[in-house]
Amino acid sequence: MNDMRIVKRDVDMNDTKISAKGVQVFYGDTHAIKDVDVEIKDKTVTAFIGPSGCGKSTFLRCLNRMNDTIDICRVEGNILLDGEDIYDKRVDPVQLRAKVGMVFQRPNPFPKSIYDNIAYGPRIHGLAKNKADLDEIVEKALRRGAIWDEVKDRLDAPGTGLSGGQQQRLCIARAVATEPEVLLMDEPCSALDPIATLQVEELIDELRENFSVVIVTHSMQQAARVSQKTAFFHLGNLVEYGDTEQIFTNPQDERTESYITGRIG
Amino acid sequence: MPILWLILLVLALGLIGFVLGRSRALSNAGGDIRQLHSLPSYYGSNVLLATLIPGLAVLLLWLIAQPMVIHGQISSMIPESAYTDAGSLNLVMSDVKRVAEGLDIAVQEGALSVEQARDIRTEFTDIRARLGEVGVALGSNVEAYVLKAAQRYRVMNAVGHWIMTGAVLAAALAGFAYALMRTNKDYRARNQVEKVLLGLLIGAASLAVLTTVGIVLSLIFNTIEFFKLYPAMDFFFGTTWSPSFGGGSELGILPLFWGTFYVSLIALVVAVPIGLFAAVYLSEYAGPKVRAIAKPLLEVLAGIPTIVYGLFALLTVGPLLMNVFGEDGGLGWMQGGRSVMTAGLVMGVMLIPFVSSLSDDIINAVPQAMRDGSLGLGATKSETVKQVVLPAALPGIVGAILLAASRAIGETMIVVLGAGAAARLSMNPFEAMTTVTTRIVSQLTGDADFASAEALVAFALGMTLFVITLGLNILALVIVRKYREQYD
Numbered sequence: 001m002n003d004m005r006i007v008k009r010d011v012d013m014n015d016t017k018i019s020a021k022g023v024q025v026f027y028g029d030t031h032a033i034k035d036v037d038v039e040i041k042d043k044t045v046t047a048f049i050g051p052s053g054c055g056k057s058t059f060l061r062c063l064n065r066m067n068d069t070i071d072i073c074r075v076e077g078n079i080l081l082d083g084e085d086i087y088d089k090r091v092d093p094v095q096l097r098a099k100v101g102m103v104f105q106r107p108n109p110f111p112k113s114i115y116d117n118i119a120y121g122p123r124i125h126g127l128a129k130n131k132a133d134l135d136e137i138v139e140k141a142l143r144r145g146a147i148w149d150e151v152k153d154r155l156d157a158p159g160t161g162l163s164g165g166q167q168q169r170l171c172i173a174r175a176v177a178t179e180p181e182v183l184l185m186d187e188p189c190s191a192l193d194p195i196a197t198l199q200v201e202e203l204i205d206e207l208r209e210n211f212s213v214v215i216v217t218h219s220m221q222q223a224a225r226v227s228q229k230t231a232f233f234h235l236g237n238l239v240e241y242g243d244t245e246q247i248f249t250n251p252q253d254e255r256t257e258s259y260i261t262g263r264i265g
Numbered sequence: 266m267p268i269l270w271l272i273l274l275v276l277a278l279g280l281i282g283f284v285l286g287r288s289r290a291l292s293n294a295g296g297d298i299r300q301l302h303s304l305p306s307y308y309g310s311n312v313l314l315a316t317l318i319p320g321l322a323v324l325l326l327w328l329i330a331q332p333m334v335i336h337g338q339i340s341s342m343i344p345e346s347a348y349t350d351a352g353s354l355n356l357v358m359s360d361v362k363r364v365a366e367g368l369d370i371a372v373q374e375g376a377l378s379v380e381q382a383r384d385i386r387t388e389f390t391d392i393r394a395r396l397g398e399v400g401v402a403l404g405s406n407v408e409a410y411v412l413k414a415a416q417r418y419r420v421m422n423a424v425g426h427w428i429m430t431g432a433v434l435a436a437a438l439a440g441f442a443y444a445l446m447r448t449n450k451d452y453r454a455r456n457q458v459e460k461v462l463l464g465l466l467i468g469a470a471s472l473a474v475l476t477t478v479g480i481v482l483s484l485i486f487n488t489i490e491f492f493k494l495y496p497a498m499d500f501f502f503g504t505t506w507s508p509s510f511g512g513g514s515e516l517g518i519l520p521l522f523w524g525t526f527y528v529s530l531i532a533l534v535v536a537v538p539i540g541l542f543a544a545v546y547l548s549e550y551a552g553p554k555v556r557a558i559a560k561p562l563l564e565v566l567a568g569i570p571t572i573v574y575g576l577f578a579l580l581t582v583g584p585l586l587m588n589v590f591g592e593d594g595g596l597g598w599m600q601g602g603r604s605v606m607t608a609g610l611v612m613g614v615m616l617i618p619f620v621s622s623l624s625d626d627i628i629n630a631v632p633q634a635m636r637d638g639s640l641g642l643g644a645t646k647s648e649t650v651k652q653v654v655l656p657a658a659l660p661g662i663v664g665a666i667l668l669a670a671s672r673a674i675g676e677t678m679i680v681v682l683g684a685g686a687a688a689r690l691s692m693n694p695f696e697a698m699t700t701v702t703t704r705i706v707s708q709l710t711g712d713a714d715f716a717s718a719e720a721l722v723a724f725a726l727g728m729t730l731f732v733i734t735l736g737l738n739i740l741a742l743v744i745v746r747k748y749r750e751q752y753d
Binding site: 111 | 552553632634635636637638639640641642643644645648652653656657
């Protein structure tokens with residue numbers, strides 16, 4: 001597994017970006033997340049792993065209040081972003097989501113041109129003063145999304161016409177364009193082939209220079225390859241959280257060990 | 266033998282075939298179902314179908330063909346001096362049929378014996394009086410040739426009927442025997458039965474298409490007939506509509522077309538924004554409880570018969586508009602309750618559920634992933650709707666609007682009651698106007714000679730309307746189909 005690891009970048013990863021304490025999530029009567037405490041560091045890739053239905057995606061969606069769009073979902077506990085409670089009444093979830101961007105499981109480009117896909121966020125948040133400014137933001141986002149060279153000649157083409165891997169990188173570029181501080185990724189590679197997956201993984205590692213990245217993944221190899229911190233969820237509980245190397249080589253909890261060795265899943 | 270009995274006989278034969286086919290296949294396999302190619306009931310069904318299809322097909326063809334053949338034979342018996350053209354020949358022929366039916370009834374009632382009915386002569390008997398006794402009234406005295414033709418008609422009908430019975434039973438038996446003989450354990454009965462089912466499905470589908478073709482053809486012939494009597498240029502470009510059944514009428518479609526267009530335009534201006542906003546509210550904002558109540562309520566509007574909307578226009582909306590825009594309101598724009606505006610507004614209300622229900626389905630079909638993607642970037646709900654959901658749903662919404670437009674163009678009752686009957690070209694929406702559909706009704710319900718231009722113009726109008734709505738529907742389908750898969 002180690003030979004596939006992307007070369008580690010030397011970045012400062014000591015500041016806490018998001019701090020969650022005693023988070024409980026209910027879907028109607030179902031208790032989906034039970035008392036989760038986690039500290040997510042800045043400029044770090046944090047991976048959430050665990051079997052299907054363990055609550056890792058649900059927890060991820062709490063971090064930018066995407067669960068607000070589901071009527072029956074109820075969140076308790078504290079989640080602090082830079083020390084501010086994001087579930088405070090004074091916080092506008094719309095503003096929050098501009099700071100905490102999200103990339104979804106399946107690529108979901110809008111049925112618009114590639115340019116308009118990227119420009120969507122900057123436009124609604126008024127990040128560009130004029131057309132030239134916007135062009136610059138789009139180019140920068142596409143470069144960061146590692147897709148600029150492939151699409152620079154056809155920015156007017158529809159985003160839905162790209163291949164699956166390109167679409168997902170377009171969606172990452174779209175999320176990056178609004179200059180978020182945290183980027184949440186919900187199984188970003190599950191709909192992609194191995195080559196596209198590798199490209200997206202390299203991209204995630206590059207994004208670490210500027211953002212705090214949280215990635216939910218089913219693939220333990222992927223978690224090992226791209227992340228510095230790993231959290232293992234099981235049945236709605238956070239079982240173990242620590243440095244990725246430690247989780248994969250020397251797990252403290254018996255359930256973690258069973259999962260990463262393939263005995264439960 | 267009555268036809269009902271014949272059908273029942275063929276059915277009974279089929280059922281016997283089912284039982285026999287099933288048991289023959291089973292006994293051929295030595296009672297072991299696993300030895301058979303198909304399940305036993307398929308062998309039964311195969312024989313059943315092989316009996317029913319030829320039998321009923323022969324019956325159907327015979328029933329269609331026999332009257333034509335007999336008609337041809339009998340009409341050659343009528344002396345040429347008795348008729349001048351095809352129309353009066355038809356009159357004579359219907360006389361013949363009346364007399365033949367009268368003789369049938371007379372025989373049934375016992376007023377005449379079978380032999381009498383066959384041999385009766387006008388020279389010796391007053392046929393009209395004799396038939397009058399059994400309740401068959403004839404318009405005039407029966408000519409000798411009519412009676413002879415009627416008697417011949419009866420004979421041919423009876424003989425034809427017997428031959429038909431024989432032919433139907435023979436066809437059914439042949440199919441029965443053929444299918445039963447071929448039944449053995451390796452026969453692919455299942456595939457055979459499924460082929461027949463496939464044929465049945467294809468038949469059902471083509472029937473609908475053929476009906477459309479038939480409608481078009483019936484319109485086309487009368488339209489051609491009309492253009493022989495009235496120049497096409499005057500019809501399509503004439504600006505006056507004044508049919509007079511005495512002749513010398515001007516039949517320009519433009520005033521009617523303008524009325525149709527104007528009323529539809531007002532209806533769409535009312536229906537599209539309201540329907541669309543309702544759809545956006547229902548699909549994006551309303552909670553499940555509100556939606557469960559509001560959506561059916563809105564769709565109730567679609568179930569109201571258009572004549573009721575027409576009454577609403579005539580009794581409520583018209584007077585209301587008069588109060589505001591008429592003499593009483595001081596504006597004086599409106600002369601009477603019937604106007605383009607009255608009909609347009611009410612038709613708009615009628616179209617609201619049509620637009621909203623179609624748009625609602627289309628908006629719901631936009632994947633949730635699109636909304637998540639937009640919300641995840643920090644867009645508000647209304648930004649998401651405006652900039653992502655509606656653009657993604659736009660092709661479908663355009664399709665819905667075009668479908669609504671073709672309904673508006675074809676609408677009749679609301680216009681009859683709401684818009685009046687005056688054909689005029691005017692920009693004032695408070696004046697009475699009339700539309701293509703209402704003129705079709707009034708041209709055909711008068712007691713005009715059917716062969717006159719004044720009556721035939723209805724078909725030309727219908728054809729024009731058909732072409733326009735067909736064009737709109739095709740356009741709608743093309744738009745919907747072209748962009749449908751964009752977000753899949």
